Amino acid sequence: MQNTAKWPKVLPPLTPEQKQRSDEFMKLWHEVLPQRYGLLEKFNHGFPVKRSRPGFVTTLEIGAGLGEHLHFEKLTPEQERGYHCNEFRPNMAAEILKRFPRVNTVVGDCQQRMDFADSSFDRIIAVHVLEHLPNLPGAIREAYRLVNKERGQLLIVIPTEGSLAYSLARKISAERVWNKRFGRGYAEFYKREHINVPHEILEELNPYFTLESRSYFPLPFLPMVLSNLCIGIALRPRATPLSSA
Numbered sequence: 001m002q003n004t005a006k007w008p009k010v011l012p013p014l015t016p017e018q019k020q021r022s023d024e025f026m027k028l029w030h031e032v033l034p035q036r037y038g039l040l041e042k043f044n045h046g047f048p049v050k051r052s053r054p055g056f057v058t059t060l061e062i063g064a065g066l067g068e069h070l071h072f073e074k075l076t077p078e079q080e081r082g083y084h085c086n087e088f089r090p091n092m093a094a095e096i097l098k099r100f101p102r103v104n105t106v107v108g109d110c111q112q113r114m115d116f117a118d119s120s121f122d123r124i125i126a127v128h129v130l131e132h133l134p135n136l137p138g139a140i141r142e143a144y145r146l147v148n149k150e151r152g153q154l155l156i157v158i159p160t161e162g163s164l165a166y167s168l169a170r171k172i173s174a175e176r177v178w179n180k181r182f183g184r185g186y187a188e189f190y191k192r193e194h195i196n197v198p199h200e201i202l203e204e205l206n207p208y209f210t211l212e213s214r215s216y217f218p219l220p221f222l223p224m225v226l227s228n229l230c231i232g233i234a235l236r237p238r239a240t241p242l243s244s245a
Helices: 016-036 038-050 068-072 077-081 090-099 136-146 164-171 174-182 198-205
Strands: 059-062 083-087 104-107 123-127 153-159 209-217 230-237
Touching (some): 016 038, 016 068, 016 090, 038 068, 038 123, 038 153, 038 209, 083 090, 090 104, 123 136, 136 198, 153 198, 198 230
Parallel strands (some): 059 083, 059 123, 083 104, 123 153
Antiparallel strands (some): 153 230, 209 230
16 A cells, blocks of 8 residues: 555645746756767667567657657657557647657656556656656556556666766756856755655566666666666556555
């Protein structure tokens, strides 16, 4: 059962000004990241592509941002028709519609039940999403409901939030971008955004999914959270959830 004492995590409310800054920065960061940090983006979006099983038709990408991941995919017309981008922020979803009109864009909360039938998708992709979700167990249960139990995959990339390497990297990347734009403390943003750390995410995934493969960036030969920035994980759904789920 879900640990109701921990989930969903309760965040302090945002003022209208804070909400505007948060939405503006999230869009800005998705624009800056591929321009300045190409190697990181290559890992973020290359991992799900490389680990996808052949023959998939339908894809749900949750937290699709500005649709950056689609630049890394080589989709057939059938796979494009079966590709659904889910994005919570309407200002970002509008950019996906503009940039990628041949795929489907859905505005909504991936932590809630979505308007798709059970087992609808061969792939569910979440690139730097699960660390943001106050109701992480709800999102994972919904992903399990939607993924095809016979051939489906859940393909995720998460940051090593809490590690020394990630904390240092944030100081010289996202925090600088925030301060240049807003001139005030970045903690306002990241302390309510990266709220789930790797061990929490893996713990919530385990009742519903099993590990296929895992890769670390930038030091795959040193597979430790402490010394890396991101982890790519390919999972397959269990036939039935573990009884403790």
